[in-house]
Amino acid sequence: MFLYLSVAKYNLRHNLLPQIAAAICLLIFTPVLFGITALDAMGAAYPIELSLPFLGVILLTPVYAPEQESSILDTVRARKTPHLLICGIRIIMSVILMVIFIFGFILMMSALECEVFVDHALASCANAIFLGGLGILASSVSGHVVSGYILPVLYYVIDLMGGLGNFTMFSMMRSGTMEGKWVLFIIGICCIIASLWYWHLRVWRK
Secondary structure, eight states: OHHHHHHHHHHIIIIIHHHHHHHHHHHHHHHHHHOOSSOOHHHHHHHHHHTTTHHHHHHHGGGGGGGGSHHHHHHHHHOSSOHHHHHHHHHHHHHHHHHHHHHHHHHHHHHTTOOOOHHHHHHHHHHHHHHHHHHHHHHHHHSOHHHHHHHHHHHHHHHHHHOOGGGOSOHHHHHSSOTTHHHHHHHHHHHHHHHHHHHHHHHHHO
């Protein structure tokens, strides 16, 4: 338990603070861009589906950034702590923060008399896991954080322009349903697991 807490504390102090700051900025500017007062259920879906999914990109995509510098790889290999454990704790912390931010924002919308329900929060979490999963997988495969940001943004834009059927992120604001959210959630989880496996192989292959 002490090992887990030590890794989590180090990650929070040295890796997560910039992402947390960026996530808070996103949450601050979302009401400015959309307005979140007294919205009906369909109207509330717009800021929830258009803005909050980027929390996943912000928090998950840079998980492997510390080891993407070649000078750090030797240090990683020399550690007694398993690298998979360290990355796994980083991912869990990022997901927990993402969920806290999303549910906190939904609660704030509820306090501002918006018609928001648990479905809104779950839909946003599914979208965030999906976009973040795409980002962390692209970052793992390419070895560059920038590539990890490009793929989810590209998917977002294509989906927003034309819709991607069962793979759309915007089902709640378009039809008021949760259709396809579980598919996106499962794909996102699979992308995160695949990224963890691939990054582990990449680190020890070099």
